[in-house]
Amino acid sequence: MASFTKAEEAEYKAAFDSMDVDHDQFVDAIELAQVLKNLGMYQSDAQVHQLIAEVDANKNGLVEFSEFMKIVTDIKSGAKSDASGFGHVVKEQKKMIQVKGMVGQHSFSQEEMSAFAEHFNHCMRNDPDLDYLMPIDASASQLCDKVHDGVLLGQVHQHRRSRNH
Numbered sequence: 557m558a559s560f561t562k563a564e565e566a567e568y569k570a571a572f573d574s575m576d577v578d579h580d581q582f583v584d585a586i587e588l589a590q591v592l593k594n595l596g597m598y599q600s601d602a603q604v605h606q607l608i609a610e611v612d613a614n615k616n617g618l619v620e621f622s623e624f625m626k627i628v629t630d631i632k633s634g635a636k637s638d639a640s641g642f643g644h645v646v647k648e649q650k651k652m653i654q655v656k657g658m659v660g661q662h663s664f665s666q667e668e669m670s671a672f673a674e675h676f677n678h679c680m681r682n683d684p685d686l687d688y689l690m691p692i693d694a695s696a697s698q699l700c701d702k703v704h705d706g707v708l709l710g711q712v713h714q715h716r717r718s719r720n721h
């Protein structure tokens with residue numbers, strides 16, 4: 557049985573809380589659909605219900621934190637893969653949260669991230685310093701990985717400054 561450090565548990569609780577928009581301690585189908593849309597992973601309501609069914613051990617149509625932790629425990633112990641299904645959603649959501657933490661109070665939806673990526677690809681395409689990063693795929697996780705690279709952030713600030721003058 558896999559166990560988690562306090563820090564890991566807090567991270568997962570933060571991921572769960574970010575999905576539980578109305579903070580009633582359940583992630584329902586509407587909330588999960590919104591999470592998927594923000595991540596650019598939404599396909600259909602059937603997909604949403606399938607994801608809930610995957611983790612909904614007590615069959616109430618909602619995801620409790622205990623059910624949520626069951627799946628991340630299974631992933632940690634190797635009993636389940638995070639390459640697809642609910643585990644994959646959790647993985648992507650955790651990345652999204654890390655980005656939120658990184659940029660302070662701001663949170664970005666997938667649409668904003670896509671617009672951001674397009675903006676970069678357009679404005680920075682002739683910047684030789686950034687050749688190795690370009691083009692940026694308009695998916696949140698790739699953009700975040702690349703923003704972690706200080707070069708890109710530096711260019712953003714420079715670009716902002718030059719635009720404001």
Ligand SMILES: [Ca+2]
Pocket residue numbers: 576577578579580581582583584587
């Ligand atoms: Ca809720």
Ligand SMILES: [Ca+2]
Pocket residue numbers: 611612613614615616617618619620623
């Ligand atoms: Ca449940």
